[in-house]
Amino acid sequence: MEYKIYSKLYRLTPSSYREWVRRYLIYANLSFSPVWYVGFSLLYGIILASISILLYLFSIIQSGYLIPLFILIFFLFEVFTHSILIVRADSRTRFVEEIIPDFLRLLSSNIRSGFTIDKALLLSARPEFGHLEREIKHAAKETLSGESSENALKQMVDKFNSKSLRRSINLLAEGVLRGGNLPNLLDNLAEDLRQVKVMRKEVKAIVMMYVIFIFFAAGVGAPLLYAVSGFLVTSMGEIGGEIETGPMPGNVPFMDFRITEIDPGFLNTYSMLAILITSIFGGMLIGLVQEGSERAGLKFIPILLLISLTIYFISKSALAGIFGGVF
Numbered sequence: 001m002e003y004k005i006y007s008k009l010y011r012l013t014p015s016s017y018r019e020w021v022r023r024y025l026i027y028a029n030l031s032f033s034p035v036w037y038v039g040f041s042l043l044y045g046i047i048l049a050s051i052s053i054l055l056y057l058f059s060i061i062q063s064g065y066l067i068p069l070f071i072l073i074f075f076l077f078e079v080f081t082h083s084i085l086i087v088r089a090d091s092r093t094r095f096v097e098e099i100i101p102d103f104l105r106l107l108s109s110n111i112r113s114g115f116t117i118d119k120a121l122l123l124s125a126r127p128e129f130g131h132l133e134r135e136i137k138h139a140a141k142e143t144l145s146g147e148s149s150e151n152a153l154k155q156m157v158d159k160f161n162s163k164s165l166r167r168s169i170n171l172l173a174e175g176v177l178r179g180g181n182l183p184n185l186l187d188n189l190a191e192d193l194r195q196v197k198v199m200r201k202e203v204k205a206i207v208m209m210y211v212i213f214i215f216f217a218a219g220v221g222a223p224l225l226y227a228v229s230g231f232l233v234t235s236m237g238e239i240g241g242e243i244e245t246g247p248m249p250g251n252v253p254f255m256d257f258r259i260t261e262i263d264p265g266f267l268n269t270y271s272m273l274a275i276l277i278t279s280i281f282g283g284m285l286i287g288l289v290q291e292g293s294e295r296a297g298l299k300f301i302p303i304l305l306l307i308s309l310t311i312y313f314i315s316k317s318a319l320a321g322i323f324g325g326v327f
Contacts, residue, residue: 139152
């Protein structure tokens with residue numbers, strides 16, 4: 001019954017989204033079927049978001065907050081479930097890209113020793129290559145069983161979301177097909193990838209100040225300002241409520257004024273939503289600056305959000321404790 005619901009929800013989603021989930025399940029090395037993963041994510045997202053209906057029925061929130069809270073909870077759950085795929089896939093990609101030069105050098109050495117490409121691949125599968133070891137062994141066995149080395153190598157590439165691995169394997173497959181000097185080709189590839197890795201580390205060191213600034217602005221500065229501004233607005237509203245206002249002497253109409261009362265609950269909700277949005281885009285911006293990809297910043301979002309909310313509530317409590325007796 002549950003799987004039927006998953007299947008119906010899966011069919012309601014666009015084909016491009018289903019293809020994205022299928023590919024990232026492979027990249028993340030997860031054995032779940034796309035139907036199960038999409039159905040689980042949507043169904044339990046709806047169930048979890050239904051908490052907002054209970055909060056409304058028990059008069060904990062007002063009717064105006066019901067739909068926004070439902071959408072927010074559902075959205076956050078979907079972001080969480082899909083971030084798992086992206087973060088896990090990117091983690092495997094980074095690990096593989098670190099060891100590609102070593103793999104290419106080892107493969108080159110085995111070919112220089114006189115082994116054929118299939119035997120060289122099998123001997124190049126080392127335990128220290130981690131995720132890549134199993135795929136190398138699989139490609140080598142496919143080649144030994146009669147599959148062309150080009151197809152076997154390209155099947156290996158499809159298991160990782162790595163441009164470096166894809167380009168390296170495509171060049172290797174082209175070299176095998178055209179009968180080129182494979183050892184020299186592999187050595188040159190390994191050296192180029194090593195230089196790219198060194199340059200990336202240098203770029204990371206250069207942009208570290210920007211990363212620190214973004215992290216401080218999103219994680220410390222923004223929640224502190226929201227706490228201070230919320231406290232000031234609430235305090236001024238309380239002071240204004242105690243002042244009797246009315247027409248100015250002489251009954252000058254344009255000199256009449258009123259103190260607008262602002263709901264502290266609204267300010268608190270607005271501040272937390274703003275902190276959430278700032279943390280999401282701040283984390284993505286850090287990933288873009290540091291790694292060159294917004295997806296790389298997804299792992300920073302929970303950290304930023306936790307730090308931001310902690311500083312926000314601590315600042316609110318501290319301001320209320322220090323200045324509460326003054327206003």
